[in-house]
Amino acid sequence: MSESSSGASQPYTYPLPPGVTPTVPGEVSLSDDPQPNRPAGRRRPVLLVGAVVAALALGGAGALAFQKFGGGGSQPAEVLPGDAYAYLRLDIDPSAGQKIAAVRFLGKLPQVKDTLDSGDPRKKLWELASKDASNDCVAKFDYDKDIAPWLGDRVGVAVRPGGTEKAPNLAVAIQVKDDSAAKDTLTRLFACDKGSSDSEVRMKDGYAIVTPPGVGDSTMAAVDKGSLAANPTFTQDMAALGEQGVMSGWFDMGTGAKELEKLGGAAGLGALTGMTGMSGMSSSMGGLGSMPGAASAKGRTAMALRFEADYVELAAVSRGLDGAKAVKGSGSELASLPANTMAALSVAGGDQMVKNAWPTLEKQLQGFGGLGTGSSDVVGEIEQQLGVKLPDDLAVLLGRSFTLALPGQTFGPDTPTIGAKVVSDDAKAADALVGRLLERLGAPSDALTHRVAGDKLFLATKPGYADDLQAGGKLGDSDAFKLAVGDVSNANLSMFVDLDKVDEVVKGDVHGEAKSFLESLRAVGVNASSTGDGQGTFTLRLVGD
Structure with missing residues (x-):
C-alpha cells in the first residue's frame, strides 16, 4: 500500500476552545437516500453554485492539479452557527497531500485522465449547470465575468434547530474572493427565481452566508455567539476523523433526530438537501426521522471523502452512541x-451485537406493527412463521x-x-x-x-x-x-x-x-x-x- 497521503498532507485542524484536549483518532455508521420532492426541471440559483463546487470536489481532477498547493485558509465551519446539528463541507483546495493523491488516483480513470490538463473545469461545470436551468435569466450569467472573479474554493451548509418541513433552518456558506461582487451576483441570481428571491445574503470573513428569508439576523447572531468550529463536540469529532479530504460532514443525532421529525422525516431532509444541491447528505441521515425510536437516538457521526494514490475512501467515525456496547471483532x-x-x-x-441491541431493535420492529401485518406483535409473527425464538436463534445463526x-x-x-x-x-x-x-x-x-x-x-x-x-x-x-x-x-x-x-x-x-x-x-x-x-x-x- 502506498504511503498515506493524510500523513504527509498536514490536514486542516479546527481550533479547539481553551481547555479542550483533542481526542485520539481511531474510533460504524449506518445510513438511505430519498429524493427531494421538487418540480421537475427547476434549478434554484443556490443549487447552481453548490453543484459547481460539489462536482469539482468529486470529479474535478484538473482543478486539484492546478490549484496552488496549500489547502490553508478558513473553513465554512468558522462562519456557521455552533448550534447546527448537521454540516456538510466541500473543498476543492484541500491539503497538498490530498491533491497529489487525488490526481494519482483519478489519473487511473479514463474519463478523467484525458482531462487532467484541460484547464479549470469550473467554467464548464457552470455552463452545464446554467444550461439545465429552466429560467433564461440564469443562463445569461457569464462565468468569466459574473462568477469567476468572486467564487472561492469551499462551500458548507449547516442545518440548525427550529426549522419546519416548508422552511428548514439552514445556512449556506460560500467562500468568496470579492465580497461586493459576490453579494451583487448572488442577489441577481436569486432574483431570477421567485422561489428564492427573498433569500438573505450576508458577508462574513471571506464567506457569503445565504439563509432563507427571516432568519439571517438570528443566524449571524448565533455565529457571533459561537461558530461551529468553536463547538468542542464538533471539533473533537472531526479530530477523531483525521484528514477531511475534499468532502466532510457531521451529524448530531441527539438534536438532529428530533429535528428531522419536524422536517417530515426522510422526505424533509431530502428536500432540504436538494435545495442546496447536496442531496448526498440525505443518504447518510435521511432515514433517521422515519425510524421508530429514532427521536430518542444519541451520538454523532463525522465523515470524510478522501483520496489515496490507489483508492478513494469514504471514512466515518461514530461517537457517543447511546447503549452501543463494544463488541470484539475479527475479519x-x-x-x-x-x-x-x-x-x-x-x-x-453478531451473536453479541444482537443480544446487546435487542431491546432497541425489538421496539423498532414492534413500532412497524400495523404496516400491512394486521398485528401489533411483529416479533411474535416472525417467531410463529419461521419457528424461531428471537433473539436467541438469530444469535445462534450469526x-x-x-x-x-x-x-x-x-x-x-x-x-x-x-x-x-x-x-x-x-x-x-x-x-x-x-x-x-x-x-x-x-x-x-x-x-x-x-x-x-x-x-x-x-x-x-x-x-x-x-x-x-x-x-x-x-x-x-x-x-x-x-x-x-x-x-x-x-x-x-x-x-x-x-x-x-x-x-x-x-x-x-x-x-x-x-x-x-x-x-x-x-x-x-x-x-x-x-x-x-x-x-x-x-x-x-x-x-x-
Whole structure:
C-alpha cells in the first residue's frame, strides 16, 4: 500500500476552545437516500453554485492539479452557527497531500485522465449547470465575468434547530474572493427565481452566508455567539476523523433526530438537501426521522471523502452512541476465503451485537406493527412463521462470525454457486436451525448442503463449494484485498468485491464508457469496527486498477 497521503498532507485542524484536549483518532455508521420532492426541471440559483463546487470536489481532477498547493485558509465551519446539528463541507483546495493523491488516483480513470490538463473545469461545470436551468435569466450569467472573479474554493451548509418541513433552518456558506461582487451576483441570481428571491445574503470573513428569508439576523447572531468550529463536540469529532479530504460532514443525532421529525422525516431532509444541491447528505441521515425510536437516538457521526494514490475512501467515525456496547471483532474468516472469491460479506460478533441491541431493535420492529401485518406483535409473527425464538436463534445463526461468499463464476439458468460459514459456540444448534428454516420455507432437502466441522458450520448451494469453503484459502493475502479492506483484525463488518472478476462476468453486456470505467477499477471494500462503548469506525474504499 502506498504511503498515506493524510500523513504527509498536514490536514486542516479546527481550533479547539481553551481547555479542550483533542481526542485520539481511531474510533460504524449506518445510513438511505430519498429524493427531494421538487418540480421537475427547476434549478434554484443556490443549487447552481453548490453543484459547481460539489462536482469539482468529486470529479474535478484538473482543478486539484492546478490549484496552488496549500489547502490553508478558513473553513465554512468558522462562519456557521455552533448550534447546527448537521454540516456538510466541500473543498476543492484541500491539503497538498490530498491533491497529489487525488490526481494519482483519478489519473487511473479514463474519463478523467484525458482531462487532467484541460484547464479549470469550473467554467464548464457552470455552463452545464446554467444550461439545465429552466429560467433564461440564469443562463445569461457569464462565468468569466459574473462568477469567476468572486467564487472561492469551499462551500458548507449547516442545518440548525427550529426549522419546519416548508422552511428548514439552514445556512449556506460560500467562500468568496470579492465580497461586493459576490453579494451583487448572488442577489441577481436569486432574483431570477421567485422561489428564492427573498433569500438573505450576508458577508462574513471571506464567506457569503445565504439563509432563507427571516432568519439571517438570528443566524449571524448565533455565529457571533459561537461558530461551529468553536463547538468542542464538533471539533473533537472531526479530530477523531483525521484528514477531511475534499468532502466532510457531521451529524448530531441527539438534536438532529428530533429535528428531522419536524422536517417530515426522510422526505424533509431530502428536500432540504436538494435545495442546496447536496442531496448526498440525505443518504447518510435521511432515514433517521422515519425510524421508530429514532427521536430518542444519541451520538454523532463525522465523515470524510478522501483520496489515496490507489483508492478513494469514504471514512466515518461514530461517537457517543447511546447503549452501543463494544463488541470484539475479527475479519479473519473473510480473509481466509478461497482466492477465487468474487464477493463476500462477513459479520463478526453478531451473536453479541444482537443480544446487546435487542431491546432497541425489538421496539423498532414492534413500532412497524400495523404496516400491512394486521398485528401489533411483529416479533411474535416472525417467531410463529419461521419457528424461531428471537433473539436467541438469530444469535445462534450469526454466531461469533457469519460469512457469506460468492466465487467467480458464469451465471446461467442453473442455481448460482453461493455459500456461507458460521463460527459458533454451538455449531450443531446452528445446523439444526438451518434445517428447521429450510423445512418451514418449503425448500427441497437437497437445496442447500450444510455440514458441521468442529465449531464451524458450512453451507453451500453446491456440495463442491462447501468443500472449498472448508478447505479455505488466502484471499486476504491479495493486494486488492489489502487495499480495499485494509486491516481486518478488529473488524465487526467487512466486505470485499473483486471488480476484475465482476468484469469477467458482465463482459459483453457492458459497453462504451461504462465498460472502460469498470475496467479501470479493481475492487471495493468495507471495514467497520467497534472501538469502544458507543464508538466505532467505518471505511468504504474504491480501488483503482
